[in-house]
Amino acid sequence: xxxxxxLGIETSCDETAVAVTMDGxxxxxxxxxxxxEIHQRFGGVVPEVASxxxxxxxxxxxxxxxxxxxxxxxxxxAIAVTQGPGLVGALLIGITAAKALSLTTGIxxxxxxxxxxxxxxxxxxxxxxxxxxxxxxxxGHTELIYMEAHNHFECLGKTxxxxxxxxxxxxARLMGLPYPxxxxxxxxxxxxxxxxxxxxAWLELDSLDFSFSGLKSAVMNVIHNANQRGEEIxxxxxxTSFQQSVIDVLIEKAMRAVKKTGVKRLLLAGGVSANRGLRxxxxxxxxxxxxxxxxxxxxxxxxxxxMIAAVGTYQWWAGNEAALTLNAEPNLxx
Ligand code: KG4
Ligand code: ZN
Numbered sequence: 001x002x003x004x005x006x007l008g009i010e011t012s013c014d015e016t017a018v019a020v021t022m023d024g025x026x027x028x029x030x031x032x033x034x035x036x037e038i039h040q041r042f043g044g045v046v047p048e049v050a051s052x053x054x055x056x057x058x059x060x061x062x063x064x065x066x067x068x069x070x071x072x073x074x075x076x077x078a079i080a081v082t083q084g085p086g087l088v089g090a091l092l093i094g095i096t097a098a099k100a101l102s103l104t105t106g107i108x109x110x111x112x113x114x115x116x117x118x119x120x121x122x123x124x125x126x127x128x129x130x131x132x133x134x135x136x137x138x139x140g141h142t143e144l145i146y147m148e149a150h151n152h153f154e155c156l157g158k159t160x161x162x163x164x165x166x167x168x169x170x171x172a173r174l175m176g177l178p179y180p181x182x183x184x185x186x187x188x189x190x191x192x193x194x195x196x197x198x199x200x201a202w203l204e205l206d207s208l209d210f211s212f213s214g215l216k217s218a219v220m221n222v223i224h225n226a227n228q229r230g231e232e233i234x235x236x237x238x239x240t241s242f243q244q245s246v247i248d249v250l251i252e253k254a255m256r257a258v259k260k261t262g263v264k265r266l267l268l269a270g271g272v273s274a275n276r277g278l279r280x281x282x283x284x285x286x287x288x289x290x291x292x293x294x295x296x297x298x299x300x301x302x303x304x305x306x307m308i309a310a311v312g313t314y315q316w317w318a319g320n321e322a323a324l325t326l327n328a329e330p331n332l333x334x
Contacts, residue, residue: 009094014045015304080308081112083332109321113311115136130148133263137271137272142212159209171185172184266293273301
């Protein structure tokens with residue numbers, strides 16, 4: 001049977017990424033051009049700067065991805081591109097590149113939801129088995145998604161304010177740590193102790209939503225009070241305390257979602273799933289509760305285009321083709 005080769009394009013934030021997959025589960029190339037160093041000196045992603053960098057990199061990345069995959073453009077079955085959510089200016093660069101390619105080659109265009117992409121990063125390692133619940137934790141999202149089949153996504157809960165990764169980035173900034181804040185806090189948390197009493201937002205009893213802004217404010221107060229008293233902050237201990245607050249809520253809500261839907265499979269996805277504490281504690285909890293946990297390797301946790309190509313393959317097989325009027329949707333719903 002004929003193989004399906006999909007070219008994936010992802011520019012929703014600060015990575016210019018292009019990849020090629022075969023039949024939605026085999027990775028042929030996965031090219032990522034990160035802008036992290038550029039944004040680091042601003043302490044966060046500057047949208048205008050991100051867009052301009054995507055423009056500079058996108059064509060080269062498309063060439064690289066095809067070359068590394070050893071696939072000619074005319075053998076590509078579909079071009080999958082992140083339609084949203086994300087930064088509108090950044091999304092538009094990937095979408096415009098995808099449309100231009102589609103227009104000149106006649107290869108169909110397939111729109112992909114970025115969060116679906118994060119979930120499908122797992123599919124590149126081991127085929128998804130349904131039903132499942134996925135906890136997607138990234139710089140822009142904290143969501144619990146139920147899936148009973150390919151292309152079927154149901155949002156069970158999401159953050160009402162900051163995303164988990166956003167909380168890491170903001171707290172790191174308060175603590176004078178570099179951007180992105182996840183890795184340095186994760187490292188510090190590993191050597192500290194939970195000495196600060198920080199809040200956990202459980203919300204309503206049966207809610208699967210999240211809230212992290214209160215936790216961020218609590219950390220701000222700790223730092224502010226210490227400054228006023230002329231006391232030193234115990235940096236590692238504050239990192240440990242903050243991280244444990246985040247992890248406790250993420251794990252508890254994920255397990256509630258698993259229980260509520262009766263599934264036996266939990267998937268972790270998104271940039272924050274690189275977190276060592278979250279990985280090990282969630283694994284321990286799943287072992288205890290008899291739940292099969294799948295976590296993608298670190299390089300597939302953060303933004304990449306392989307995950308977009310994987311979703312795009314299933315969307316293409318389902319006949320979800322976009323017209324050339326496709327536009328960026330910064331707040332795209334699942
Ligand atoms: O998925 P991703 O690359 O981009 C978005 O779609 O947002 O996630 C980036 C986020 C950042 O907020 C970063 O601080 C966080 O993932 N992150 C981590 C770790 N590594 C990256 N958060 C906690 N612990 C980590 N080890
Ligand atoms: Zn992402």
